[in-house]
Amino acid sequence: MCGFIKNVALNIKLVPTSQMSKEEDSSLPLVKIPTEEPNKDSGVMWSPSPDRLGLPQKPFHHSNSSESPCVSESGSDIYIKREVIQKLRQQLQRRDEMIMEMQSQIVDLRNSLNIEMSHSADLQSQIDAANTDLFESEREIQRLRKAIADHCVAEMGSQEKPVHANGFVNGYANHIDDVDLHCFSGGGEVRGDEEKVEMLKREVAELREVIEGKDYLLQSYKEQKVELCLKIKELQHRLASQVPNIL
Numbered sequence: 001m002c003g004f005i006k007n008v009a010l011n012i013k014l015v016p017t018s019q020m021s022k023e024e025d026s027s028l029p030l031v032k033i034p035t036e037e038p039n040k041d042s043g044v045m046w047s048p049s050p051d052r053l054g055l056p057q058k059p060f061h062h063s064n065s066s067e068s069p070c071v072s073e074s075g076s077d078i079y080i081k082r083e084v085i086q087k088l089r090q091q092l093q094r095r096d097e098m099i100m101e102m103q104s105q106i107v108d109l110r111n112s113l114n115i116e117m118s119h120s121a122d123l124q125s126q127i128d129a130a131n132t133d134l135f136e137s138e139r140e141i142q143r144l145r146k147a148i149a150d151h152c153v154a155e156m157g158s159q160e161k162p163v164h165a166n167g168f169v170n171g172y173a174n175h176i177d178d179v180d181l182h183c184f185s186g187g188g189e190v191r192g193d194e195e196k197v198e199m200l201k202r203e204v205a206e207l208r209e210v211i212e213g214k215d216y217l218l219q220s221y222k223e224q225k226v227e228l229c230l231k232i233k234e235l236q237h238r239l240a241s242q243v244p245n246i247l
Contacts, residue, residue, distance in 0.1 A: 095242065106235050113228045120221040123214050130211045137204045144197050151193075 099239065099242065102235050102239050106232060109228055109232050113225065113232070116221055116225050116228065120218060120225065123218045123221065127211060127214045127218065130207055130214065134204060134207045134211065137200055137207065141197060141200050144193055144200070148193050
C-alpha cells in the first residue's frame with residue numbers, strides 16, 4: 001500500500017507543468033464575473049472594492065415627519081417659509097401703517113373741509129346782511145332824492161308869485177331877517193338832505209367794498225373746498241385700490 005502511494009506521488013511529480021495547465025484549461029473553463037453596477041432603482045450603492053466590504057449606504061430620503069431622525073430638506077424648507085412669512089408680515093405691517101396714515105389724512109382733510117364750510121357759511125351770512133344794508137341804503141337814497149326833487153318843485157312854485165325887481169313885494173325889506181328868511185328858508189333843509197345823501201353814498205361805497213372783499217374771500221373758500229374734495233376723493237381712491245392687495 002505504501003509503495004502504491006509512493007508510485008502515485010512519483011507519477012504526479014513527473015507530470016509536466018504545461019500538461020497540467022492544458023488539462024486545466026480544457027476541463028475548467030474560466031467564468032468571467034461581471035462587476036455589479038450600482039442599482040439606481042433600488043437606491044443601494046455597493047462598493048466594488050473588496051477591501052471596503054460592509055453594509056450598503058442608504059441614501060437620505062425626504063421625510064415630512066418632524067419625528068423622523070433622518071436628514072431631509074425639511075429644515076431648509078422651514079427656514080425659507082419662515083423668511084417668507086416674516087417678509088409678508090412686514091409688508092402687511094407697512095400697508096397697515098400706510099392705511100392708518102391715509103385714514104388720518106382723510107380725517108384731517110374732512111375736518112379742514114368742515115372748518116372751511118363753516119367759514120364759507122359765515123361769510124355768506126355776512127354778505128347777505130351787507131346786501132340787506134345796501135338795499136336799505138339805496139332805498140334811503142331814493143327817498144332822499146324824491147324829497148329833494150319835491151322841495152325843488154315847491155321852490156319853483158313859490159317863485160311864481162309877483163315880486164319886484166329887487167325880489168320884495170314893496171321893493172324894500174320889512175326887516176333884516178326877511179332877507180335871511182328869503183335866502184335860507186329852504187336852503188338849510190336842502191343842504192341837510194344833501195349831506196345825508198353824501199353820507200349815505202359814502203356808506204354805500206364802503207358797503208360795496210366790504211361786499212367785494214367778502215365775495216373774493218367766499219370765492220377763495222369755494223376754490224379751497226373744491227381742492228379739498230378732490231384730495232379726499234383721491235385718498236379714498238388710493239385706499240380702495242390698496243384693499244384688494246391687502247386682502
